Amino acid sequence: xxxxxxxxxxxxxxxxxxxxxxxxxxxxxxxxxxxxxxxxxxxxxxxxxxxxxxxxxxxxxxxxxxxxxxxxxxxxxxxxxxxxxxxxxxxxxxxxxxxxxxxxxxxxxxxxxxxxxxxxxxxxxxxxxxxxxxxxxxxxxxxxxxxxxxxxxxxxxxxxxxxxxxxxxxxxxxxxxxxxxxxxxxxxxxxxxxxxxxxxxxxxxxxxxxxxxxxxxxxxxxxxxxxxxxxxxxxxxxxxxxxxxxxxxxxxxxxxx
Amino acid sequence: xxxxxxxxxxxxxxxxxxxxxxxxxxxxxxxxxxxxxxxxxxxxxxxxxxxxxxxxxxxxxxxxxxxxxxxxxxxxxxxxxxxxxxxxxxxxxxxxxxxxxxxxxxxxxxxxxxxxxxxxxxxxxxxxxxxxxxxxxxxxxxxxxxxxxxxxxxxxxxxxxxxxxxxxxxxxxxxxxxxxxxxxxxxxxxxxxxxxxxxxxxxxxxxxxxxxxxxxxxxxxxxxxxxxxxxxxxxxxxxxxxxxxxxxxxxxxxxxxxxxxxxxxxxxxxxxxxxxxxxxxxxxxxxxxxxxxxxxxxxxxxxxxxxxxxxxxxxxxxxxxxxxxxxxxxxxxxxxxxxxxxxxxxxxxxxxxxxxxxxxxxxxxxxxxxxxxxxxxxxxxxxxxxxxxxxxxxxxxxxxxxxxxxxxxxxxxxxxxxxxxxxxxxxxxxxxxxxxxxxxxxxxxxxxxxxxxxxxxxxxxxxxxxxxxxxxxxxxxxxxxxxxxxxxxxxxxxxxxxxxxxxxxxxxxxxxxxxxxxxxxxxxxxxxxxxxxxxxxxxxxxxxxxxxxxxxxxxxxxxxxx
Numbered sequence: 001x002x003x004x005x006x007x008x009x010x011x012x013x014x015x016x017x018x019x020x021x022x023x024x025x026x027x028x029x030x031x032x033x034x035x036x037x038x039x040x041x042x043x044x045x046x047x048x049x050x051x052x053x054x055x056x057x058x059x060x061x062x063x064x065x066x067x068x069x070x071x072x073x074x075x076x077x078x079x080x081x082x083x084x085x086x087x088x089x090x091x092x093x094x095x096x097x098x099x100x101x102x103x104x105x106x107x108x109x110x111x112x113x114x115x116x117x118x119x120x121x122x123x124x125x126x127x128x129x130x131x132x133x134x135x136x137x138x139x140x141x142x143x144x145x146x147x148x149x150x151x152x153x154x155x156x157x158x159x160x161x162x163x164x165x166x167x168x169x170x171x172x173x174x175x176x177x178x179x180x181x182x183x184x185x186x187x188x189x190x191x192x193x194x195x196x197x198x199x200x201x202x203x204x205x206x207x208x209x210x211x212x213x214x215x216x217x218x219x220x221x222x223x224x225x226x227x228x229x230x231x232x233x234x235x236x237x238x239x240x241x242x243x244x245x246x247x248x249x250x251x252x253x254x255x256x257x
Numbered sequence: 258x259x260x261x262x263x264x265x266x267x268x269x270x271x272x273x274x275x276x277x278x279x280x281x282x283x284x285x286x287x288x289x290x291x292x293x294x295x296x297x298x299x300x301x302x303x304x305x306x307x308x309x310x311x312x313x314x315x316x317x318x319x320x321x322x323x324x325x326x327x328x329x330x331x332x333x334x335x336x337x338x339x340x341x342x343x344x345x346x347x348x349x350x351x352x353x354x355x356x357x358x359x360x361x362x363x364x365x366x367x368x369x370x371x372x373x374x375x376x377x378x379x380x381x382x383x384x385x386x387x388x389x390x391x392x393x394x395x396x397x398x399x400x401x402x403x404x405x406x407x408x409x410x411x412x413x414x415x416x417x418x419x420x421x422x423x424x425x426x427x428x429x430x431x432x433x434x435x436x437x438x439x440x441x442x443x444x445x446x447x448x449x450x451x452x453x454x455x456x457x458x459x460x461x462x463x464x465x466x467x468x469x470x471x472x473x474x475x476x477x478x479x480x481x482x483x484x485x486x487x488x489x490x491x492x493x494x495x496x497x498x499x500x501x502x503x504x505x506x507x508x509x510x511x512x513x514x515x516x517x518x519x520x521x522x523x524x525x526x527x528x529x530x531x532x533x534x535x536x537x538x539x540x541x542x543x544x545x546x547x548x549x550x551x552x553x554x555x556x557x558x559x560x561x562x563x564x565x566x567x568x569x570x571x572x573x574x575x576x577x578x579x580x581x582x583x584x585x586x587x588x589x590x591x592x593x594x595x596x597x598x599x600x601x602x603x604x605x606x607x608x609x610x611x612x613x614x615x616x617x618x619x620x621x622x623x624x625x626x627x628x629x630x631x632x633x634x635x636x637x638x639x640x641x642x643x644x645x646x647x648x649x650x651x652x653x654x655x656x657x658x659x660x661x662x663x664x665x666x667x668x669x670x671x672x673x674x675x676x677x678x679x680x681x682x683x684x685x686x687x688x689x690x691x692x693x694x695x696x697x698x699x700x701x702x703x704x705x706x707x708x709x710x711x712x713x714x715x716x717x718x719x720x721x722x723x724x725x726x727x728x729x730x731x732x733x734x735x736x737x738x739x740x741x742x743x744x745x746x747x748x749x750x751x752x753x754x755x756x757x758x759x760x761x762x763x764x765x766x767x768x769x770x771x772x773x774x775x776x777x778x779x780x781x782x783x784x785x786x787x788x789x790x791x792x793x794x795x796x797x798x799x800x801x802x803x804x805x806x807x808x809x810x811x812x813x814x815x816x817x818x819x
Contacts, residue, residue: 058359058360060350060360060362061753062349062350062362063753064349065364066364066753067364068350068360068362068364068373068375069753070359070360070375089783090780090783090784091818091819092780092783092784092785092818094422094818101617103620103666104617104620104622104666110541111540111541112514112519112540112541113512113514113544114514114515116517116519117517117622117665117666117671117673117708118666118671119669119670119671119708119709119710120669121669121709121710121713122708122710122716227349231350233359235356244555244557245503245505245555248555248558248560249617249622250553250560250562251505254459254500254505254507256451256452256453
């Protein structure tokens with residue numbers, strides 16, 4: 001009898017604990033944070049407008065023992081996957097245009113006066129990957145997993161691991177730091193298929209552009225070459241509707257500089 | 258009166274010029290920072306920005322000796338701190354974050370610390386030195402950045418003004434084959450202006466003028482060659498673009514360029530070509546701009562283009578005695594006489610008309626085109642005046658050109674193809690009994706090519722080409738029933754792609770008939786380009802390339818863009 005009472009009590013305690021657990025599950029990290037892909041999408045919205053827009057870009061490349069080199073571009077973006085990059089300087093490259101329609105690319109070179117089909121690997125694209133210059137949304141190209149939270153200088157960050165969905169993206173894996181309170185991108189590390197760290201990008205100099213605070217400077221560094229870095233500065237960002245025909249290879253010859 | 262002695266010394270002079278250019282190029286390319294000397298230390302570089310000025314502070318351990326240079330059209334201030342070294346922890350790239358000062362680079366070179374301040378053009382600056390425990394060298398940049406000015410103009414609704422640009426270029430070539438001699442010392446000025454008149458209307462005008470000093474410096478060419486190539490001034494572009502919804506019109510003097518291949522003109526059939534330097538000129542200058550209306554309709558992935566050109570243009574060829582003379586369809590030893598070329602006069606009935614449709618589907622870029630045009634090569638109608646004496650009357654005939662092109666990228670490989678069918682082409686024949694020395698045949702030119710980049714470093718292109726003449730006649734001059742050729746091209750880059758070697762080889766696959774082009778391009782100081790190159794022709798005397806085997810050349814080019 002006594003033992004039965006104790007047993008019942010145990011059962012009640014167990015059932016109660018189980019019930020409480022169901023009602024108030026122990027706080028877990030993943031339960032507190034929004035889904036990883038949502039974090040990435042929100043960070044994408046901060047990096048660049050998800051509408052049509054134009055932006056001026058200045059890239060300064062620095063290598064040890066060499067003078068800094070500057071190049072200026074005008075970037076036009078339409079929808080999710082249409083981008084035009086117009087080269088404004090240096091003077092001898094002025095007039096070069098790159099059209100990206102998803103994974104399809106064309107380059108227009110003034111000295112041959114026609115658009116030519118190119119691949120992502122072609123050197124013609126230049127030193128800084130054009131994906132870095134143009135809007136580089138992670139959403140859609142990568143599947144995100146939330147690894148942990150990390151404190152950096154008193155702020156809390158989501159640390160996400162992004163894995164390429166297809167094999168046609170530049171980087172196989174990305175580690176991505178996004179500030180928890182407002183989804184501001186802070187840093188990204190880009191990895192090759194072999195696991196080698198290829199590049200680090202820091203998102204900084206937040207300013208109001210196209211209606212909200214966005215990073216106006218990306219600082220890209222090569223972990224293998226000390227002192228080698230590039231900065232990408234964004235300015236004059238304007239949300240602006242543009243006709244579809246602008247983003248066709250046959251229109252490239254008509255773009256004005 | 259030109260002296261033989263002076264002429265004979267010019268090859269040496271040319272070689273010296275070439276060597277100097279090459280050594281300058283190599284010196285510039287491989288110049289390395291020299292060993293540093295201990296002295297003043299550059300501790301920090303900081304920047305502050307106000308509404309009216311931006312100030313760059315260089316904090317130094319002792320009073321600096323400095324020199325200031327203004328570079329790249331006053332857009333870079335270079336502060337050279339003699340004998341100064343960089344503090345170990347100093348940042349080499351200082352965030353400027355300002356449209357007045359866009360970047361600040363810190364470096365060491367030739368025993369000095371160097372600070373490069375990149376600023377907007379047209380802004381004033383002053384420099385001061387203060388002692389505050391350490392020494393502060395302050396560079397103050399004042400004025401309104403151009404971007405802000407442009408923004409004001411844009412915000413005020415003003416139509417954007419004209420932009421004027423261009424370049425100056427020198428092209429110097431030296432013929433290697435006997436007799437070795439200067440073959441070109443051409444100075445070129447190119448100017449262009451573009452602008453937007455309204456939201457829907459924009460324009461471009463451009464012109465090129467050159468003078469070839471080879472005809473002043475040497476006496477190697479006949480007077481008519483000097484007249485033909487000695488100097489020129491021409492309008493290259495003169496057109497307006499009108500945009501109306503999905504429709505666009507470009508009207509005026511222009512180039513209309515079709516096709517996917519690079520470096521060859523298979524589907525590039527609309528404009529006439531300037532072949533006076535064979536195919537060695539820049540492609541943009543091989544094409545002759547012509548007056549035309551180009552109407553385009555674009556709807557999503559579909560594109561339609563209609564072309565009307567009321568003023569036909571025709572190919573230009575090298576004259577006898579020039580470096581690249583046009584071949585004459587006659588056996589060796591024949592006396593050849595020429596009447597003037599008969600060209601159609603400008604009229605509606607002489608118009609050239611054509612159309613092209615393109616569609617992009619799943620990354621496949623297809624196009625089909627047809628052009629009712631004039632054969633840009635003249636049919637050389639022949640009269641046998643007497644045995645061994647031919648009189649030619651070149652005449653341009655109507656021709657129909659139909660073609661298709663495609664391009665597709667897959668796994669980093671770009672596949673390209675062009676197929677062009679010519680209907681009604683007049684070929685010259687050597688058969689002396691033929692009434693007019695020409696026969697009419699149809700033929701097909703096609704090309705299949707691949708582009709690939711090895712190790713993300715070496716761009717490569719391979720193209721396989723064939724010409725098939727239907728109903729072939731064995732007497733057709735310098736043609737075969739099926740002629741097969743191929744080309745390979747490599748290009749890579751060093752020094753951040755400022756130094757780019759390039760190699761192109763085109764050859765017949767049936768026999769050695771080859772053109773080899775090797776180039777070394779160097780870009781420097783933002784606006785300058787230098788190039789040295791070698792062109793080698795090899796093959797039989799009646800080969801497409803072999804006919805110019807005595808015109809092998811080395812060349813040097815310098816270009817300044819502004």
